[in-house]
Amino acid sequence: MAFRVRASKVRHVFGKAFKRDLCYDGISVTRNAHDSNFCTVNSKFLGVIIEAVGGGAFIVVPLEKTGRLDLNHPRVVGHKGAVLDIKWNPFDDCVIASSSEDCTVKVWEIPEAGLKENMTQEVVKLSGHQRRVTFLEWHPTAEHVLASAGYDYLIVIWNISTAESLSEINCHPDMIYSMSFDPLGIQMATTCKDKKIRVIDPRNGELLTSGEGHAGSKASHVVFLGDSGRVFTSGFSRSNERQYAVWDAKKLDKPLMMDNIDTSSGVLHPFYDDDTKMVYLAGKGDGNIRYFEIVKERPYAYYLSVFASSDAQRGLGVMPKKALNTKECEVMRFYKLHAKSLCEVISFTIPRKSDLFQEDIYPDTYAGEPTISAEDWLAGKIPTVAKVSMRPGGSGPSTPQRRSIEREVQPPAEKKELKSEKPARRREERHEEPKTEAKPVRRREERHEEQEESYVREAEKKKPDKDYKKLYYEAREENLRLKEEIGSTEGLRIEVEELKEQLKSKDIKIRQLQMEVEDLST
Numbered sequence: 001m002a003f004r005v006r007a008s009k010v011r012h013v014f015g016k017a018f019k020r021d022l023c024y025d026g027i028s029v030t031r032n033a034h035d036s037n038f039c040t041v042n043s044k045f046l047g048v049i050i051e052a053v054g055g056g057a058f059i060v061v062p063l064e065k066t067g068r069l070d071l072n073h074p075r076v077v078g079h080k081g082a083v084l085d086i087k088w089n090p091f092d093d094c095v096i097a098s099s100s101e102d103c104t105v106k107v108w109e110i111p112e113a114g115l116k117e118n119m120t121q122e123v124v125k126l127s128g129h130q131r132r133v134t135f136l137e138w139h140p141t142a143e144h145v146l147a148s149a150g151y152d153y154l155i156v157i158w159n160i161s162t163a164e165s166l167s168e169i170n171c172h173p174d175m176i177y178s179m180s181f182d183p184l185g186i187q188m189a190t191t192c193k194d195k196k197i198r199v200i201d202p203r204n205g206e207l208l209t210s211g212e213g214h215a216g217s218k219a220s221h222v223v224f225l226g227d228s229g230r231v232f233t234s235g236f237s238r239s240n241e242r243q244y245a246v247w248d249a250k251k252l253d254k255p256l257m258m259d260n261i262d263t264s265s266g267v268l269h270p271f272y273d274d275d276t277k278m279v280y281l282a283g284k285g286d287g288n289i290r291y292f293e294i295v296k297e298r299p300y301a302y303y304l305s306v307f308a309s310s311d312a313q314r315g316l317g318v319m320p321k322k323a324l325n326t327k328e329c330e331v332m333r334f335y336k337l338h339a340k341s342l343c344e345v346i347s348f349t350i351p352r353k354s355d356l357f358q359e360d361i362y363p364d365t366y367a368g369e370p371t372i373s374a375e376d377w378l379a380g381k382i383p384t385v386a387k388v389s390m391r392p393g394g395s396g397p398s399t400p401q402r403r404s405i406e407r408e409v410q411p412p413a414e415k416k417e418l419k420s421e422k423p424a425r426r427r428e429e430r431h432e433e434p435k436t437e438a439k440p441v442r443r444r445e446e447r448h449e450e451q452e453e454s455y456v457r458e459a460e461k462k463k464p465d466k467d468y469k470k471l472y473y474e475a476r477e478e479n480l481r482l483k484e485e486i487g488s489t490e491g492l493r494i495e496v497e498e499l500k501e502q503l504k505s506k507d508i509k510i511r512q513l514q515m516e517v518e519d520l521s522t
Contacts, residue, residue: 006302009360010276010293013331015307015348024048024061024335024343026069029314035177035219035267035284036085036135037315039343041335043323044093045110048343049083050075056083056100062114074115076108078122087136090320090368095123097146097160099133105148107160124160135178141185141385142377143370147202149176155190157202159374166378169205171198178221180231182249183274183366183385185377189231189249191220197233199249203378211252216240219267224249225294226274230256232294232301234268234281242268244281244292246300257300261290271318275365276331278304280348287311289334289346307346311338321365326390329358362390 030038030049038049041063049058056079061069081101089095094110107124131151139145144161155169155176174193181188181202188202197213200206214220216236223232225246234244237260245258261268266285272294273280279301281290287309293302317335324330325347332348350361367388372381 008293008302010278010331010350011304013276013278013291013304013348013350015289015346017309018345018347020342022066023345024066024069025341026071027059027337027341027343029337029339029341029343030082032082032084034084034134037269037317037337038086039315039317039335039337040086040088040096041317041319042088042090042093043320045088045096045114046317046335046343047086047088047096048337049086052077052082055080056098056102058083058086058098060096060110060115065114074118076115076119078106078108078120079104081132084132084134085136087138090138090140090366091143091370097136097138099136099148101132103127103129103131103133103150105129105133105136105146105158107146124163126156126158126160126163126165128156128158128165129154135176137179137181139185139377140181140183140366141371141383142374143372145185145374145377147179147181147188149179149190151175155179155188155200155202161374166374167203167205169200169202171200171205171207177219180223182224183227184383186382187224187249189222189224191222191233191235195220197222197231197247197252199231199252203380209250209252211247211254214243214245218265221267221269223270223272223279225272225279226277228294228296230294230300232270232272232279234270240265242266242283244268244270244279244301246294257298259301269316271316271332271334273321273332275321275363276361278331280332280334282313282316282334284314285312287313291348307348311336311344313337314339320368322368322388322390324390326357326362326392327355329361331361357391359391364389 024046027048028051030051040047044063046061046063047058055077057075057077059073059075076098079098079100079102083098083100086096086098089097094112095107096110097105097107099105105126106122108119109123126148129148129150129152133148133150135149137147139147144159145166146158146160147155148158149155153170153172153174153176157166158164159166172190172192177191177193179188179190186201187208188200190198190200191213192198195213195215196210198210199208201208213233214235215238218236218240220233220235225232229249231247231249232244233247237243241263242261243258244261245255247255264283264286266283268281268283271280271282277294279292279294281292289307291304293304294300295302314337316337319333319335324333329350329352330347331350334346336344336346338344352358364387367386369386371386372383377383
């Protein structure tokens with residue numbers, strides 16, 4: 001039986017870390033043991049939760065400001081307790097939300113040019129949780145909608161424009177580990193300490209379906225796999241082996257597939273790219289980032305490769321797809337927090353020989369534009385997902401209807417006329433061309449002589465005005481003459497010094513004789 005290689009456009013994805021001067025150094029990353037990524041990034045800014053005394057703080061750094069940060073870099077310092085999670089608004093690159101141990105959620109508006117001084121005043125303050133707020137998640141399609149999960153086992157859906165809660169989800173009996181919206185934002189998947197996976201309607205808090213997840217006692221995470229109707233989870237087995245699984249979001253009684261990875265203790269965080277259908281698994285406390293390709297049939301997930309590093313990661317931030325470098329065929333970019341004050345940039349690319357835009361790996365992607373208001377979404381209207389083309393210079397998402405209309409506008413008759421005119425024009429040009437007289441054939445010796453003469457003429461043209469070789473020898477002779485003169489003067493100086501020494505010795509002898517004469521006279 002012949003061996004067949006599975007066809008895949010993402011088979012050769014590989015990761016590469018940026019040089020240190022293109023990363024962000026000197027960041028005092030928080031030492032909090034909370035299970036969040038402590039990092040968020042968009043096309044303008046990088047946000048990192050930092051270690052602070054007397055309340056929580058995080059910094060916002062413009063992406064172009066690489067290298068070592070100033071020790072007095074401005075901070076966002078409005079929380080009274082430690083900051084646990086931060087997330088950028090997908091619809092506005094200057095709006096960021098933060099959650100804290102002080103039981104509040106705050107929304108901040110960063111200036112376009114970045115922070116020039118410490119920011120202490122928030123735009124919106126959301127108070128509703130009774131205990132610390134652990135995780136945040138922005139709605140993917142509805143404007144001004146933010147979800148927050150807390151240690152009070154509640155998920156609150158907020159309207160930040162009015163600072164009011166739209167709904168509360170209270171179906172969790174224990175601590176919530178993670179939450180994820182589907183692409184339309186009409187369903188939410190969660191994992192909980194009770195080892196169950198739930199799919200919920202976030203508009204009214206109704207539990208749609210639930211099932212037993214990973215059997216281990218450590219944290220598990222979940223993410224929706226686009227519009228496929230499936231979810232991807234990572235967690236631990238009963239024997240504390242790290243594992244991942246794919247589930248049908250409508251039937252969570254058993255997984256479609258589940259596989260073990262290793263026996264490390266770091267919690268795995270999944271990151272899904274809907275354009276390439278790839279999941280990246282990064283473990284906190286280790287330096288590996290594994291990536292898988294998601295398919296519709298069994299086995300549902302193919303292991304591709306791993307980006308290995310000896311430096312453990314404290315958290316990861318993901319650059320939005322529309323901000324990636326299409327010229328380098330970049331499909332993912334992580335901002336990895338090290339324990340030693342460094343935020344390292346890791347780029348994942350698909351090597352291609354051609355410099356043209358690669359349409360197969362860059363379909364129309366998430367545009368980051370709201371398509372529905374918070375009120376209409378709460379009323380039950382189904383939103384759409386705004387998408388944009390990643391082609392350089394593209395004005396927006398491609399529409400098949402517009403292309404078909406443009407094809408219909410071009411009349412086929414004109415093309416026929418153009419085709420019929422070209423041969424006639426060529427015939428006329430051929431008849432109008434004057435006939436050139438044939439040149440006499442010259443002998444080979446004559447051609448060589450003319451060629452040599454042309455070479456001589458070119459050499460004479462290139463010949464310099466001055467004879468640099470002659471100038472060189474003259475300069476060298478002058479240098480030798482000066483050295484001789486210097487040597488002669490040096491000899492004279494030595495002779496003068498010797499004469500001075502002789503005079504000094506004679507003066508000494510004269511004084512000695514004078515003293516002897518004086519002694520004899522006495």
